[in-house]
Amino acid sequence: MLTNNEIKLNYYLNPISFLYGIGIRLRNRLFDWDILHSEQYPVPVISIGNLSVGGTGKTPHTEYIIDLLKKQYRIAVLSRGYKRKTSGFILANPQSSSQEIGDEPFQMKNKFPDVLIAVDANRRRGIQILLSLPEQERPEVILLDDAYQHRYVCPSLSIVLSDYHRLFYNDKLMPTGRLREPINGINRADIVVVTKCEEDMKPIDFRIIEENMKLRAHQLLFFTSIVYDEIKPVFPSMAQSLRRKDIGKEEDILLISGIASPSPFIREAKKYSKKVLPVIFPDHHTFIKSDFKKLDETYEMMTSPGKLILTTEKDAARLKDNPLVPESWKKSLYYLPITIKFHNGQSFDETIKKHIIAVQKKSIL
DSSP states (O other): OOOHHHHHHHHHHHHHHHHHHHHHHHHHHHHHTTSSOOBOOSSOEEEEEESBSSOSOHHHHHHHHHHHHTTTSOEEEEEOOTTOSOOSOEEOOTTOOHHHHOHHHHHHHHHOTTSEEEEOSOHHHHHHHHHTSOTTTSOSEEEEESOTTOTTBOOSEEEEEEEGGGOGGGOOBTTTSSBSSOGGGGGGOSEEEEESOOTTOOHHHHHHHHHHHTOOTTOEEEEEEEEEOOOEESSTTTSOOOOGGGSOTTOEEEEEEOSSOOHHHHHHHTTTOSEEEEEEOOTTOOOOHHHHHHHHHHHHHOOOTTOEEEEEHHHHHHHHTOTTSOGGGTTTEEEEOEEEEETTHHHHHHHHHHHHHHHHHHHHO
16 A cells, blocks of 8 residues: 555656656667667577566576586676776676676676676677687677666577566556566566565465466466575685574674665574664665774674674675775674575476577577
8 A cells, every 4th residue: 555655756756657668668669670780699698687677686596597507508697797887898807806897797706716707788799709709718608697678689588587576567667666668578588587486385376476477378487586595704714604503592683785675685684683783775885984984883882792794695795805894894794695496496497408409509500
């Protein structure tokens, strides 16, 4: 039920959403009519994106596909590197920082050092550079992170993610809602994944969502849940290993989050302790000196002997190479890694592998 203030705000925002929708529909039509051109490539190009702004879980799903394919194929991930302090094309190396390539590419490069991680806001140029690498380095599969609206590239497979708690068919166009484009944009997808599902969902819940989506016959629908791994130190050489079950219910936890949807992270932390203090920042937040000063003052006021600072994996990427992190934190700063679990995972894995084989066979012919 909307409050009076929300109704009033929607009244003023709806005309803007209407005009925004006209612009996006016209742009999509220009691509559909081939007035604006989408380029195809001779290798499998898999796009992982969404219809909405905000966190639907693109990074863990991209990492899932990397993990699925990395032993069999040379993989490259191409991202725009949101909020990086650089421009143009950059191919990440072991010395790259989150400031240079963005927090999510930095996270993936640290987790998968042997995988090509590149950033370029111009995805077409980025793919061309990757495919011009020497043959022994050239990727056999390219994953596009958050590129569903980047229609100058025509991916061989499009995967769209939608948060279970804010499904695209219940949402509205920006700025009234969070949709980047109209709901019928889902028609370009080959695969739709409903993310952040509850573990106790019943078959009827899946069927209701499937019916409401009204997907086309060729489109596949999957469901995933978040799985939290054991917590890890941000600075392993300075902090002891710590398991979740070792955290006492009366221990203070300062929870730092700069992600789009922090609620699941907060709920998970509250399973470990009754004394969790969340401090929430905007998505992709760059931590500055005044942030650390306020956070440190809060942390120093905590009195339990086993107190700790817990952050998300994405925030850890920004904190790890931030010179402003207080030295006193490094023995107490941990992050909570996440992976994803498919409710019908084997079928998803087979779909991805079969697609790659099909594209490669077509390229040879």
